[in-house]
Amino acid sequence: METLLQIRKLISSSNLKQQEQDELYNIIGYSPMNNLSIILELFKEDKKWVTWVYNNYKKKQNIFMGNKQADFSEILKEEKEFLDEIDKSI
Incomplete structure (x- = not known):
């Protein structure tokens, strides 16, 4: 539970609007406990x-709401490219 509180503090200190902060915190709250420590370190x-x-998250939500499979594939491609860049810098 302490990990989730620390995540909450980091989200609260972000530049997201209050409603966005609450939404993100609620979504992260559904994560398995072992993933929370990874999220905390990332933040x-x-x-x-x-x-x-x-x-x-919002991009994916919008795609699911619009049922646009092609757009979802594009987001996954962007994610992979982004994560590959991070991996190279480590």
Whole structure:
């Protein structure tokens, strides 16, 4: 539970609007406990991750609401490219 509280603090200190912060926190609350420590480390590393995770979630939500499979494939491609860049920098 402490991990989730720390995540909440990092989300609260982000540049997301209050409603967006609440939405992201609620979504993350559904994550398995072992994933929370990974999320916490990511958010601690750079607060930009908070915004990136939220924006990525919203993109996917919008695609699911519109049922656009082609757009979803594009997001997955963007994610892979982004994660590959991070992997190279480690």
